[in-house]
Amino acid sequence: MTRRRKLSSQTLAVLEGLSVRPAAWRHGYDLTHELGLKSGTLYPLLMRLTDEGLLESEWQAPARPGLPARHAYRITPAGMAAAVATATTRDETHRDTNGGGLRPA
Amino acid sequence: MMRRIAIAACDVAGLALPPGRARWHAAMLAEVSCIGDDRDAMRFAAGCLVAGLRERIADADSRFTAGLVSLAVVSLVAAFAHIGLAWRGAELLVAGPDRFFALLQAANPDQPMSRAAFDAAMPVLASCFLGLGIAHLCGAWLLLRRRLRDFAWAWGGGLLFASVAVAVQLSVVWSLDGLPSEFAALLVQMLGLPALLLWSEARRTETRY
Numbered sequence: 043m044t045r046r047r048k049l050s051s052q053t054l055a056v057l058e059g060l061s062v063r064p065a066a067w068r069h070g071y072d073l074t075h076e077l078g079l080k081s082g083t084l085y086p087l088l089m090r091l092t093d094e095g096l097l098e099s100e101w102q103a104p105a106r107p108g109l110p111a112r113h114a115y116r117i118t119p120a121g122m123a124a125a126v127a128t129a130t131t132r133d134e135t136h137r138d139t140n141g142g143g144l145r146p147a
Numbered sequence: 148m149m150r151r152i153a154i155a156a157c158d159v160a161g162l163a164l165p166p167g168r169a170r171w172h173a174a175m176l177a178e179v180s181c182i183g184d185d186r187d188a189m190r191f192a193a194g195c196l197v198a199g200l201r202e203r204i205a206d207a208d209s210r211f212t213a214g215l216v217s218l219a220v221v222s223l224v225a226a227f228a229h230i231g232l233a234w235r236g237a238e239l240l241v242a243g244p245d246r247f248f249a250l251l252q253a254a255n256p257d258q259p260m261s262r263a264a265f266d267a268a269m270p271v272l273a274s275c276f277l278g279l280g281i282a283h284l285c286g287a288w289l290l291l292r293r294r295l296r297d298f299a300w301a302w303g304g305g306l307l308f309a310s311v312a313v314a315v316q317l318s319v320v321w322s323l324d325g326l327p328s329e330f331a332a333l334l335v336q337m338l339g340l341p342a343l344l345l346w347s348e349a350r351r352t353e354t355r356y
Contacts (some may be wrong), residue, residue, distance in 0.1 A: 061270055070178045071191060081194030085175065089168055099174075109181055113174030 051126045052079060055123035056087050057096065060117040067102065067114035088115060096121035153192035160192070165206035172199075184329045185314040207350040215341040218336055220327030222287035228326030230280035236273025268315045275312035279305055279329060284335070295340070305333055 049057070059077045060068065072087065074081050091097040098118050117125070127136045157179050161172030175195040203209055268278040284304035289298040309329035316327070326334070 065201060069181070070174065071182055074191065081175075081178075081191045081198075082197030082201065083194075085171065085198035085203070089171060089202065110177040112181055114175045121232075 053087055055126050057121055061122055061125050067116050069112050069114055075124050098125055153179050153188040156192040156196045156328040163199030163203045164277050165203055165209055168202050211347045217291040217315050218339050219287040221332050222283045226280045226283035229276045233277035233280055264319045268319050272311050272315045275308045278308035282308055
């Protein structure tokens with residue numbers, strides 16, 4: 043049986059970043075700029091998220107002749123669901139921590 | 148020049164990646180090749196190298212292998228120590244210098260030792276040390292080959308030789324302080340291998356993020 047741990051903030055950042063334009067394919071280098079993550083952090087996350095089916099990847103033909111084919115990524119419906127669920131839990135926790143209701147004087 | 152270094156760093160990252168992740172090397176290399184600025188490419192490749200190393204360190208199979216290698220090293224050290232003792236015993240048997248009696252006496256300074264009892268026990272003791280050394284050598288080889296069931300047999304053989312060696316020594320010196328060194332490596336393996344297997348099984352059932 044596989045047990046899934048709570049998503050880290052960096053993992054959530056990747057999922058949220060990719061969920062902005064879910065249909066668009068992104069490249070690793072562009073993601074490092076968009077998400078402000080270094081490639082040393084980004085690639086392990088991409089590997090695990092792809093393994094879990096939260097991201098999908100494909101090889102894309104080069105934009106210009108002479109350049110190699112590039113590996114591109116986009117979020118899957120399961121990834122969207124995981125991102126939404128984690129973000130909701132985070133928001134609820136944040137609201138509870140900051141005291142959501144009125145307090146007696 | 149910087150571009151070449153970046154590509155070389157990416158290739159090293161590919162070597163560092165565990166076998167199950169090897170295809171990601173091509174993805175990293177393609178990105179490095181598409182980055183226009185050499186410094187950016189170098190920075191990106193350095194990150195890829197870090198990613199490769201992190202994946203290797205996080206890889207459960209690599210850690211399991213490292214654990215087996217550590218236990219094999221313990222086995223090798225014990226093997227050479229006991230084969231060394233057997234060699235000293237063999238020297239004595241062919242009328243060489245008697246360093247073995249002195250060694251046993253030095254290890255048990257407070258125990259009265261009978262020379263006659265020692266001479267009678269010496270061939271059996273030397274044979275047991277040789278057997279224990281060979282059992283440890285086989286154990287190390289089997290651990291490195293991941294033949295854990297066969298290793299259990301080698302471990303059992305080692306335990307038998309160690310028990311006989313200790314029993315024979317007890318017939319000479321009557322009592323030994325603390326855990327006899329013959330059992331030290333066997334004890335490390337008895338505790339280490341099940342712990343490693345349990346850890347490996349636990350890792351298999353969880354996904355890291």
